[in-house]
Amino acid sequence: MRALVVSNMRPAAGDPSRGSFVRDQVRALRALGDPDLELETYDFGPGGYASAGRELRRRYRGAGLDVVHAHFGLTAWPALFAPALVHGVTLHGTDVHHPRSRAITRAALPFLDFVATVSDDLAGDVPRAPGRRVAAVLPCGVATDRFLPLPRQDARAALGLAADGRYLLFGADPLRPEKRHDRALAVADRAGAELLTLGHVDPGEVPLWVNAANAVLVPSEREGFGLAVLEALACDVAVVATPTGIHPAALAGIAGTLCAPFDVATWSAALTPHLDAADPRVAGRARAVEYGAGRMAERVLATWHELVGRR
Numbered sequence: 001m002r003a004l005v006v007s008n009m010r011p012a013a014g015d016p017s018r019g020s021f022v023r024d025q026v027r028a029l030r031a032l033g034d035p036d037l038e039l040e041t042y043d044f045g046p047g048g049y050a051s052a053g054r055e056l057r058r059r060y061r062g063a064g065l066d067v068v069h070a071h072f073g074l075t076a077w078p079a080l081f082a083p084a085l086v087h088g089v090t091l092h093g094t095d096v097h098h099p100r101s102r103a104i105t106r107a108a109l110p111f112l113d114f115v116a117t118v119s120d121d122l123a124g125d126v127p128r129a130p131g132r133r134v135a136a137v138l139p140c141g142v143a144t145d146r147f148l149p150l151p152r153q154d155a156r157a158a159l160g161l162a163a164d165g166r167y168l169l170f171g172a173d174p175l176r177p178e179k180r181h182d183r184a185l186a187v188a189d190r191a192g193a194e195l196l197t198l199g200h201v202d203p204g205e206v207p208l209w210v211n212a213a214n215a216v217l218v219p220s221e222r223e224g225f226g227l228a229v230l231e232a233l234a235c236d237v238a239v240v241a242t243p244t245g246i247h248p249a250a251l252a253g254i255a256g257t258l259c260a261p262f263d264v265a266t267w268s269a270a271l272t273p274h275l276d277a278a279d280p281r282v283a284g285r286a287r288a289v290e291y292g293a294g295r296m297a298e299r300v301l302a303t304w305h306e307l308v309g310r311r
Contacts, residue, residue, distance in 0.1 A: 002038045003067040003304060004060065006079040008052070010043040015173075019043065020203040021140040021227055022071045028141065028297035037301065044078075053078035060084075067304045073105025080111055085311045086304070088114035090138050093224025096125050097178075114307055118225035119245050136303050139225045139246070141296030142288050147207050147234035152279045155211035166193040166275045169213035171228030171239075172220070173199040183219035183262050187240075190268040193275055210235045215274040219262050220244055230291050233257075233284030238274045240267050250291065256282035 005026055009019025026041055042059075044052045060082040067086045070079035073095030080087055089112055095101045096117075106127035109115055116138040117123045123137060153163055161167065168188050174181035174197050181197070188195035195217075196209060210216060216232040216239040223245030230250055232239040240258045241247040251259040258270040274280040289295075 001034075001036055001066045001304060001308060002064060003040070003069060004065055004079075004082055004084070005039070005041045005069050005071065006052075006056070006075055006082070007041070007043045007071045008046055008049070008075045009071065010045045012045065014200065017173075017198070017201060017203045017206070019071075024143040024146075024293050025140040025297055025300065028143075028293035029301060031294065032297055032301060034301065042082075049074060049078050053081040057081040057083075066308045069300070069304070073108065074101060076105070076108040076112060080108070086113045086307045088112055088116065088135075088303075088307070090116045090118060090140075091122065091126060091224070092118055093122060093222065094178075096122060096127070096224070097222060102127055113311075114303065116303070119223075121245050122224045136299070138300050138303065139291065139296050140227070141291050141293035142227060142230040142234050144234050144285075144289055144292045144294075146204075147210065147231045147288070149236045149281070149285065150207065150211040152211055155208045158208055159205075159212055161212055166191075167213045168193045168195050168271065168275075169209055169216045170195055170197045171210075171216045171218050171232065173197070175199060178221045180219045180221055180262070183264075184217045186264050187217060187219070187267045187271070190264050191271050191275055193271070206231070207235065210237055213237060214277070214280055215240060215271050217267075218242065218247065219267075223247065226250065230288045233282070234288035236281045236284050238271075238280055238282045239284075240270055246291070250287060254282055254284050254287060256280070257284070 007022045011018045065084035068079050068082045068084040070076045070089040076089040095105045114135040116136040118139040170184040172179035218228050218241035226245035226247045229241050238256045247259050251257045
């Protein structure tokens with residue numbers, strides 16, 4: 001099987017983590033070791049859809065692709081220019097919820113052979129299109145080989161943080177309004193903690209920031225999936241999150257975590273034990289492994305084989 005993954009999330013100097021979850025899924029697909037899988041990628045930066053379409057048509061005309069799998073709804077349009085037996089897309093959230101992106105995404109759906117989302121929660125929000133429904137839930141999953149429990153003091157020393165600091169980590173870029181950095185600031189202020197953020201952090205350093213924190217905050221208004229929660233759990237770090245995306249299922253039954261509507265007083269109270277402890281941890285890694293990138297890659301590959309087999 002020859003497959004091409006297309007993404008509009010090429011990293012940039014000012015945003016090195018852009019699209020890291022797509023690259024993790026590609027890496028996990030290759031790690032499956034399927035001898036029949038020939039996997040290629042094509043990434044471009046935000047915008048540039050017309051030029052990407054032209055380049056894909058030029059590069060892959062007559063290439064004999066079996067599957068072209070786009071990530072993000074707008075990317076489906078240039079991906080259609082690469083000839084293949086099967087074309088599909090994974091929707092991630094903004095492509096469904098932003099009015100302009102939603103309209104462009106909806107217009108592409110009738111031309112696709114499969115439509116996937118990163119969570120059941122998001123599947124219910126996908127715009128209806130004639131003859132197309134969500135055919136699969138295909139999250140990218142958490143890279144459990146990178147997100148591991150590390151000694152907190154070692155992580156803090158590597159990042160130049162105070163050994164005895166009271167740190168909370170906002171698990172997103174503060175420039176993304178739906179992630180609600182303002183809520184995280186309010187909680188940190190109430191709890192008497194310093195708020196760290198992941199804006200402009202190299203993907204390779206993110207596990208250090210997670211392990212350096214007393215707890216991770218994910219106060220999002222909405223989530224397509226909720227990777228930040230799983231990354232914290234993979235490191236056995238406490239996390240407090242709103243009940244959206246995968247959060248309710250991921251955090252259910254894990255002592256020391258909280259999945260609840262945002263409330264400054266409630267969230268601050270839940271964080272106090274973690275801020276007061278020298279090295280607070282929760283038993284979260286086993287749950288994160290259930291959503292590991294490897295397992296999610298198996299779902300993707302099975303979907304490809306099924307759809308190509310039908311054609």
